[in-house]
Amino acid sequence: MILVLPIILPLLFMVVLMFTRRWLLFQQTFSLLGSIVLTFTSFLILLDVYQNGIMSLQPGSWEAPFGITLVADTFSALMMVTTSFVSIVVMIFSPGFIDKERQTAGYYPLVFGLLMGVNGAFITGDIFNLYVWYEVMLTSSFVLIALGGSPEQLRGSIKYVTINFVASLFFVGAIGILYGQAGTLNMADLAAKMRMWEGGNYINGALMLFFIAFSVKSALVPFFFWLPASYHTPPIAITALFAGTLTKVGVYTMFRFYSLFIVFDQQFWQMFILILAGLTMFIGVLMAASQFDIRKILSFHIISQVGYMIMGLGIFTVTGIAGAIYFTIHNMLSKTNTFLAGGLVYQRSGSYDLKYLGGLYKASPFLALLFFIPAMSLAGIPPLPGFFGKFFLIKGGFEAQQYFITAVAILTGLFTLFSMVKIWNEAYWKKEPEEVKQRDGKVHPSTFFATALLAVAVILLGVFAGPVIEVCLDAGQQIVNPEMYINAVLGR
Amino acid sequence: MLVLLAVLIGVLYGSAVYLLLRRNIFKLILGLIFLGHATNLLLFVASGLTSGKPAFLRGLEDETIGMSDPLPQALILTAIVIGLGVTAFALTLVYRFYKVTKTVDFDELSENE
Numbered sequence: 001m002i003l004v005l006p007i008i009l010p011l012l013f014m015v016v017l018m019f020t021r022r023w024l025l026f027q028q029t030f031s032l033l034g035s036i037v038l039t040f041t042s043f044l045i046l047l048d049v050y051q052n053g054i055m056s057l058q059p060g061s062w063e064a065p066f067g068i069t070l071v072a073d074t075f076s077a078l079m080m081v082t083t084s085f086v087s088i089v090v091m092i093f094s095p096g097f098i099d100k101e102r103q104t105a106g107y108y109p110l111v112f113g114l115l116m117g118v119n120g121a122f123i124t125g126d127i128f129n130l131y132v133w134y135e136v137m138l139t140s141s142f143v144l145i146a147l148g149g150s151p152e153q154l155r156g157s158i159k160y161v162t163i164n165f166v167a168s169l170f171f172v173g174a175i176g177i178l179y180g181q182a183g184t185l186n187m188a189d190l191a192a193k194m195r196m197w198e199g200g201n202y203i204n205g206a207l208m209l210f211f212i213a214f215s216v217k218s219a220l221v222p223f224f225f226w227l228p229a230s231y232h233t234p235p236i237a238i239t240a241l242f243a244g245t246l247t248k249v250g251v252y253t254m255f256r257f258y259s260l261f262i263v264f265d266q267q268f269w270q271m272f273i274l275i276l277a278g279l280t281m282f283i284g285v286l287m288a289a290s291q292f293d294i295r296k297i298l299s300f301h302i303i304s305q306v307g308y309m310i311m312g313l314g315i316f317t318v319t320g321i322a323g324a325i326y327f328t329i330h331n332m333l334s335k336t337n338t339f340l341a342g343g344l345v346y347q348r349s350g351s352y353d354l355k356y357l358g359g360l361y362k363a364s365p366f367l368a369l370l371f372f373i374p375a376m377s378l379a380g381i382p383p384l385p386g387f388f389g390k391f392f393l394i395k396g397g398f399e400a401q402q403y404f405i406t407a408v409a410i411l412t413g414l415f416t417l418f419s420m421v422k423i424w425n426e427a428y429w430k431k432e433p434e435e436v437k438q439r440d441g442k443v444h445p446s447t448f449f450a451t452a453l454l455a456v457a458v459i460l461l462g463v464f465a466g467p468v469i470e471v472c473l474d475a476g477q478q479i480v481n482p483e484m485y486i487n488a489v490l491g492r
Numbered sequence: 493m494l495v496l497l498a499v500l501i502g503v504l505y506g507s508a509v510y511l512l513l514r515r516n517i518f519k520l521i522l523g524l525i526f527l528g529h530a531t532n533l534l535l536f537v538a539s540g541l542t543s544g545k546p547a548f549l550r551g552l553e554d555e556t557i558g559m560s561d562p563l564p565q566a567l568i569l570t571a572i573v574i575g576l577g578v579t580a581f582a583l584t585l586v587y588r589f590y591k592v593t594k595t596v597d598f599d600e601l602s603e604n605e
Contacts, residue, residue, distance in 0.1 A: 128567055135574045142581055146588075154589045158517065161582050165524055166512075168578075169531040172571050176535030179564065 002048070003057040003070045005041045006080055006123060009034070010116035017109040024104055031108040032091045038115065039084040046077035050471060054478065054488035056125065064490050065189040069125035071489055074475035075325055076122040079252055082332045083118050086244040087111065089336065089454045094237045096444030097343055102148045102235065110147070111241065113140035121249050125489055127178070127185045130253065131171050134217070138164050141246060145234050156233030163226040167216035174209035181206065188489035191260040191482055201264050210257060218250025220310065221279040224303045228287075231302075232295035236346065239295060240339035243302055244332045251309045251328060255321070258313055259479045260486075274314035278408040281307025285415040294342045294352045294427065297419055298335070301378065304412060305331050311409060312393050315400045322476035323392025326469055330377065330385035330461060337374035337454040344370065344451055345427055350438030354423065359432030367443065368428045373455045375424065377462070379417040385462040388469065497537050504530035515598040517586050524582060528575040532568050539564035 013034040020026055049055050054073045058064060072080075090111070098107060117137025124130050142164075146157040175185065181203060184190050194203065216223040227247070231239050262269045284304030291297045309331070312324020342352060344367050349357055361368040377384035390413060397406035461468060478484050486492075504526050511523030542560035590596055 128570070132570065132574070135578070139577065139581070142578075142585075146585060149588055149592075151589075151592050154585065154592060158582075158585060158589060161578070161585060162512075162520060162524065165578055165582070166527065168574075169527050173531045173534050175567070176531075176538040176564070179535075179567070180538035180540055185563075 001057070002041065002045055003055055003072055003123060004059065006038065006045070006084075006119035007116055009038055009041060010112040010119065014109045014112040014116065017112065018106070021104055021106055021109070024100065027103065027108045028091075028095045031111065032088070034112065035084055035087040035091050035115075039081065039088055042077065042080035042084050042119075045072055046074070046081050046471075049074050049077045050474060054485060056489045056491075065184055065186045068129045069186060069188070069489050070123050071125040071188075071485065072123050073478045073485060073488075074471060075255065075479060076252070078325065078329060078471065078475060079122050079248065080119055082329050083115065083122075083245050083248075085457070086241065086332055086336050087115055089340070089450050089457075090237055090241045090244075092453065093240070093340055093343070093447050093450035096446035097237050097347070098235050099148075105147060107144070107147060110140050110144050114144065114241070114245070116140075118245050118249055122252060125187050127187060127190070128175055131168070131175060134171065134249075135168065137246070137249065138168065141242060144238050145230060145242075147234065147238070150233075153233045156230035159226050160230035163216060163223075167213045167223075170209050170216070171213035174206045174213065177209065178203070178206040186489070187256070187260055188486045191263075192486050192490065194261060194263045197263075203261075204265060207257075207261060211254075214250045214254045214257070215276070216250075218247045218254065218306050218310075219280075219303045220276055220306065221283060224280070224284070227303060228296055228299040231299040232293060232352075236295065236339055236343040239299075240336045240343070243298070243339055244336035247302055247306055248309075248328055248332055251306060254310065255313055255324075255479060258316070259482045270314055270316060273310055274402060274405045277307045277311040277314050278405050279307075280304065280310065281412040282408055282415075285412050285419065288419045289415060289422065292354045294345065294354065294357075294423060295339070297423060298338055298342065301338075301416070301419070302335060304416065305335065305378070307412070308390070308393060308409065311405055312396065314405065315393075315396045315402055316480065317396050317400050318473060318476040318480050319392060319399055320396030320476075321479045322469060322472040323389060323394075323396050325472045325475050326385070326465075327389030327393060329468070329472075330389045330458070333454060333458050333461060334374040334377045334386060337451065337458055338371065338378065340447070340451040340454060341367070341371035341374065344443055344447060347443045347447065348438075348441045349436060350441055351436070354426035356433060356436050357427040358430040358436075359428075361428040363432075364443075366448075370448075370451045370455050371428070372424070374458055375420040377458050379420045380413050381417075383459075383462050385458060385465060388462065388465040392469065493543065494537065494541060497533060497541075501530050501533050501537065504533065517589065517596045517598060520598070521579070521582055521586055525575075525579055528571075528579070532571055532575070535564060535568050535571065539567075 049072050057070045058067050114137055117133050120133035124133055142161050145160055146153055179185055182190055219227045281304045284300050288297045288300035309324045309328050312320045346352055377386040380386040380390045394406050508523045508526035511519045545560045
């Protein structure tokens with residue numbers, strides 16, 4: 001029964017917060033407590049799943065192929081834990097950063113709406129239900145990105161809403177075609193049926209539509225332009241939350257679908273995904289290098305890093321998948337952390353533009369350190385988790401003899417280091433320029449504490465890489481052997 | 493019926509794409525609405541048309557073959573409701589954008605950098 005909690009709890013919190021919107025202090029404390037409870041629940045699910053194998057629940061006692069199933073395997077439990085931990089940090093960060101008008105206009109209930117959608121997408125076992133969770137998540141994010149309604153935000157959110165709506169329609173169209181061909185929407189049932197068909201190549205049409213929908217959501221190469229065009233517009237706490245959760249749901253779904261439904265033409269799909277992964281990581285990082293706004297550099301980086309995750313999927317060995325999962329967790333933490341560190345820079349200097357920044361290392365070494373840790377982790381410097389993630393991906397790539405993509409991954413790592421160093425040089429090391437927006441802005445203690453907490457989490461993820469990788473290998477086993485998932489849901 | 497619906501879906505998709513590519517933002521919203529309708533119809537047609545058959549009939553378990561499948565209609569209903577919500581939000585957003593910038597031209601969307 002614990003499996004319904006990741007959905008029910010955020011809903012409950014959202015309703016409570018919706019009715020108490022004007023009481024600012026209550027909103028802040030309640031949502032912090034709420035996200036801690038959520039993290040604790042997800043952690044219990046992770047423990048249970050890791051010890052007892054895949055957990056499934058049939059709400060309303062409708063048996064598997066007919067009702068909507070909830071399933072948690074190690075991968076989805078890991079993603080839930082990371083998401084809710086990111087939400088804790090954002091909840092600590094927000095009171096000191098977002099203005100009062102936005103906070104009382106429904107910011108906190110919307111964040112829980114977002115979390116409900118994200119958690120639902122992680123644990124549902126039904127494709128149409130997955131679409132509904134995507135919409136719950138997206139609707140909350142639509143309102144969050146437009147919240148406050150500054151002209152810049154309106155521009156960003158029109159693009160964001162349009163492209164995501166179109167992608168959702170691709171998703172629905174694919175569901176229709178798939179249902180017409182297979183007659184079921186339960187993921188496990190569908191996967192089991194597909195393994196019994198002979199020559200079902202015609203399913204590839206529907207799968208390609210699904211692939212387009214998910215690559216828009218996770219910002220893969222031909223479909224990534226909406227992300228840097230909209231992510232920099234809302235207050236950076238919201239961007240940080242989006243960066244840590246939204247695109248990763250697309251990646252998660254792609255893993256799930258690939259593992260369950262790519263039965264026919266595996267070689268084509270593997271090649272296709274590897275090519276897209278290589279293009280995504282390389283183009284993303286190149287475009288990041290040409291930007292001068294901290295938020296834009298980091299937004300383009302999200303794209304590049306999604307390429308690494310998809311690379312693990314294309315390799316599709318236990319090592320590769322485990323590396324990709326570890327990399328995803330690391331990325332959710334480090335990426336959010338760099339955005340929050342950017343927020344600290346903004347509080348201190350009143351600008352995100354590298355031209356107006358400088359001398360921050362001299363002014364406050366601690367702020368510099370808080371950016372340095374996640375940035376070096378993203379670049380892949382050894383004791384930090386980014387190194388272990390990339391190491392396992394590259395190891396997986398060599399083992400699977402995918403030398404070209406591995407070379408691209410290593411090259412991209414160099415460019416990542418370059419653009420992180422660019423922010424570092426411009427904002428922290430360079431001498432303070434003549435014209436600056438603001439000289440000695442106050443950094444709110446809560447924002448500082450939140451960023452420091454996340455930096456500590458990044459370091460700990462690197463220090464305890466061994467045990468975490470163990471769990472990731474377990475998750476990788478489950479992804480590579482989808483029979484485990486199918487049997488757990490259908491109760492065989 | 494099938495051919496008619498297929499043509500209708502094609503026309504809807506075509507006009508939706510045309511409208512989406514216009515510079516006027518209100519036409520963009522119209523395009524999104526058309527695209528939603530086309531997709532709902534696609535869901536309806538792709539999951540199989542059975543005309544003149546009831547969805548459920550009590551006491552006739554062995555004659556399920558001739559019955560129409562109620563699930564796609566439930567799916568479409570859900571998709572319509574979600575589409576309605578998103579469209580309403582998009583309209584509000586565009587109206588707000590119009591009030592702030594006094595224009596419906598897409599070129600205003602690009603930032604001045």
